[in-house]
Amino acid sequence: ASQHRLWPEIEKTVKQQVAMARMGIGECGSGWQLFAEDGEMKMYRREEEIDGMVVDPLKAVHVVKGITGHEVCHHFFSPQYRYDWETTLEQMTVLETISDDTLLFLQTHKRIWPASQRDVVFWSHIRKLPNDQDRDGPDIWTVVNNSTGHPDHPANVGKCVRIFLTVCLLCQTRVNPPKDGTPLSRENVSCKITYCSVVNPGGWAPASVLRAVYKREYPKFLKRFTAYVTNQTKNKPIMF
Numbered sequence: 180a181s182q183h184r185l186w187p188e189i190e191k192t193v194k195q196q197v198a199m200a201r202m203g204i205g206e207c208g209s210g211w212q213l214f215a216e217d218g219e220m221k222m223y224r225r226e227e228e229i230d231g232m233v234v235d236p237l238k239a240v241h242v243v244k245g246i247t248g249h250e251v252c253h254h255f256f257s258p259q260y261r262y263d264w265e266t267t268l269e270q271m272t273v274l275e276t277i278s279d280d281t282l283l284f285l286q287t288h289k290r291i292w293p294a295s296q297r298d299v300v301f302w303s304h305i306r307k308l309p310n311d312q313d314r315d316g317p318d319i320w321t322v323v324n325n326s327t328g329h330p331d332h333p334a335n336v337g338k339c340v341r342i343f344l345t346v347c348l349l350c351q352t353r354v355n356p357p358k359d360g361t362p363l364s365r366e367n368v369s370c371k372i373t374y375c376s377v378v379n380p381g382g383w384a385p386a387s388v389l390r391a392v393y394k395r396e397y398p399k400f401l402k403r404f405t406a407y408v409t410n411q412t413k414n415k416p417i418m419f
């Protein structure tokens with residue numbers, strides 16, 4: 180994969196996005212507002228517009244018991260699960276398998292009235308990172324999705340408006356070993372999830388409509404996705 184044309188961009192974007200995801204909300208600059216909270220899940224957004232289009236950056240933090248960072252990233256990255264958890268997905272195509280840890284996707288998302296239908300072309304890269312805080316702690320896993328062009332799928336040719344996005348899912352596994360030396364089980368693991376996303380809707384859509392969509396869809400997405408991973412892994416050996 181290191182010789183692929185996208186490799187330099189992937190390296191740079193992954194490093195940038197991981198650094199941002201690891202910063203706490205306080206360090207991430209001002210202007211973050213908590214807009215949704217549900218148990219351990221907290222969702223923040225910043226109100227930002229580019230040429231009058233809403234591109235509100237989103238940062239969500241969540242802690243889920245019983246699953247690991249590798250399991251969360253594996254189910255987010257792998258195409259075979261996506262229709263099960265991505266409710267706004269209409270069509271997903273793997274345009275290119277760049278390597279076993281890097282795929283190129285074309286996705287069309289369901290039309291959200293009154294906005295016109297959207298599509299997106301993005302590369303997706305999964306990576307294990309050394310846990311530099313705690314040397315013998317479990318590794319950190321991440322998936323970064325970033326829009327890119329594709330010669331066979333130019334933007335805004337068909338009925339769909341092309342959106343642009345950068346997404347980073349960063350997962351840190353926590354292990355609390357059982358006192359009595361019994362073997363590790365799912366009660367002893369949890370995962371701290373940080374999900375960052377910036378979605379540029381491409382063409383114009385009313386700010387009020389987009390903000391309502393984000394407010395509704397993002398909490399739903401993260402809750403549904405993490406519940407899906409919990410269900411998929413509950414009777415399986417732990418994947419560290």
Ligand SMILES: O=S(=O)(CCO)c1ccc(-c2ccc(C3CCCC3)c([C@@H]3C[C@@H]3c3ccccn3)c2)cc1
Pocket residue numbers: 265267268286288291294297299324342344346376378380384392393396397400
């Ligand atoms: O994390 S991913 O890479 C997972 C792979 O699928 C990803 C996340 C979100 C999107 C996305 C694409 C379009 C739209 C809108 C914009 C104008 C009209 C449609 C939305 C709106 C925000 C709502 C939304 C939020 C969260 C989840 C799904 N829907 C989101 C795409 C990919």
